[in-house]
Amino acid sequence: MDILAFQNAVDLVTELEKVGVVKQVEERVFPDGEVLIRLPETGPEVALVLRLYPSVNDNIIKLVLALDALSDIGVRKVVLLTPYFPYARQDRRFRTGEPISSKTILKLLANYPVFAIITLDLHKPYIAEYVPRITTRNIYPAVEFAERLKDVDIVLSPDFGSVYRAEAIAKILGVSYTYFEKYRDRDTGSITLVPRYDVNLKGKNVAIVDDILSTGGTLVDACKSARALGANKVYAAVTHCQLLRDAREKVRGCVDRLICTDSIPNEFAEVRTGPILRRELERLL
Template sequence: MDILAFQNAFDIAAEFEGLGEVKQVEERVFPDGEVLVRIPPVGREVALVLRLYPNVNDNFVKLVLALDALSDAGVQRVVLVAPYLPYTRQDRRFRPGEPISSKALLKILGGYPISAVVTLDLHKPYVADYVPRVAVRNLYPATEYAERLSGVDVVVSPDFGSVHRAEAVAKALGVSHTYFEKYRDRETGAIALYPRHDVELRGKKVAIVDDILSTGGTLVDACRSAKTLGAAAVFAAVTHCQLLKDARERVRSCLDKLICTDSILNEFAEVRVGPILRRELERLL
C-alpha cells in the first residue's frame, strides 16, 4: 500500500514508515482562492493522510480533488486517515431547513473508492452509520489519556453526551466516572452543574474529558463547578483542541493541567495520534 500524505500531515505519515512508501500530494492555491492538487504515481491501494483542520473548507475541497484523481488513476482501495473530521457537530437537524452536515460530508466521501475512514473521537459515534458502505474506524485514546492522568480519583464528562469518554478513561484508570447535569435556579436563573449519581468530588483529583475544545466555555464551566464542589485538582483531556479566541487564557485560569492530542497542532498536545492511527491502519492491511 502506498502512503499518500498532504503536507500538513507529513508528521503523521512518518509514523507509517514500513507499511508502504510515503509520497506527498502536491498542492496549489491560485490567486482567486481556488485550489488544485496533483497526486504522484501510486498503486492500486492507497492510504491518504491529511489534517482537515484548520482551513476546513479548502482542505475538504483538496481532499475531494485528490480522491477524484485517485479514482481516475484506477486506484481500487483508499483508506482515508483524517484524525479530525469537521462538521460532525451538526449530527442531526436542530431546526427545520438545516442540513445534517456530518451526513452530507460522509455522503460525498462515500462516492469515491474509500473502503475505510480512520479517525479520532467523532463528536457522536453514530454519524458513522450515515454511510454504511464505508467502514468508519472511530478511535479514542483512552489508554494514552490514562497514562497521563495517573493519580486521578474521578473522571467526569461535562454532559451526558460525553459520558462514554469518561467511562473509557475511568476503566483504563480503574476509578469511578460520572457526568455533570445542569440545574437552573428558578428564582435567579443561574445555572449550576452537579455530578450525576451524587458522586463526591470534595478532596478528589478530577479529570474532565471531552472531544472538542473550541472557545473553552463548556470546559471552564465544568472545571469551576468541580472546584466549587471541593475538587482538590482539576485536569482535562480533550482530543481536538482548536483553542479559539481567548480559550488558552480561560482554561489556564481554572485547570491544573490540559492534555490534548496533536490531531490539531497545539502547545498542549501530549498525545501523538500517529502511533494510534498506525495501529489501526496495520489492522486494515
C-alpha cells in the same frame, strides 16, 4: 499500499512510513484562491493522509479533488486517515431545513472508492453508521489519556453525551466516573452544574473529559463546579483542542493541567495521533 500525504500532514509521515511507501501530494493555490493538487504515481490501493482542520473548507475541496483524480486513474481502494473529522458536531437535524452535515460529508466521500476512514473521537459514534458502505474506524485514545491521569480519583464528563468517554478512561484507571447535569436558576438565569450521582469530590483529583475544546466555556463551567464541590486537582483530557478566541487564558485560569492530542496541533498536545493512526491502519490491512 502507497501512502499519499498532503503538506499539512508531514508530521504523521514518520509513523506511516512503517506501513508503506509515503509519497507527497503536490499542492498549489492560485491568486483567486482556487486550489490544484497533483498526485504522484501510485498503485491500485492507497492510504490518503491529511489534516482537514484548520482551513476546513479548503481542505475538503483538496480531498475531493484528490479522490476524483484517484478514481480517474483506476485506484480501487482508498483508506482516508484524518485525525479530526470536520462537521461532526452537526450530527442530527436540530431545526427544520438544516442538513445533517456529518452525513453530508460522508455521502460526498462515498461517491469515490473510499473503503475506510480512520479518525479520532467523532463527536457522536453513531455518525459512522450514516454511510454503511464506508468502514469508519473511530478511535478514542482512552489508554493514552489514562497513562497521563494515574493520580486521578474520579473521571467526570461535562454532560451525558460524553459520559462514555469518562467511563472508558475510568475503567482503565479503576476509578469511578459520572457526568454533570445542568440546572438553571429561574430567577437569576444562572447555570449550575451538579454531578448526576451523589459523589464526594472534596479533596479528590478529578479529570474532566470531552471531545472538543473550542471556546472553553463548557470545560471551564465544569471545572468551576468541580472546584466548588471541593476538588483538589482538576485535570482536563480533550481530544480535539481548537482553542478559539480566549480559550487558552480561560482554561489556564481554571484547570491544573490540560492534556490534548495533536489531532489539531497545539501547545498542550501530549498524545501523538501518528502512532494511533498507524496501528489502526495496520489492523485494517
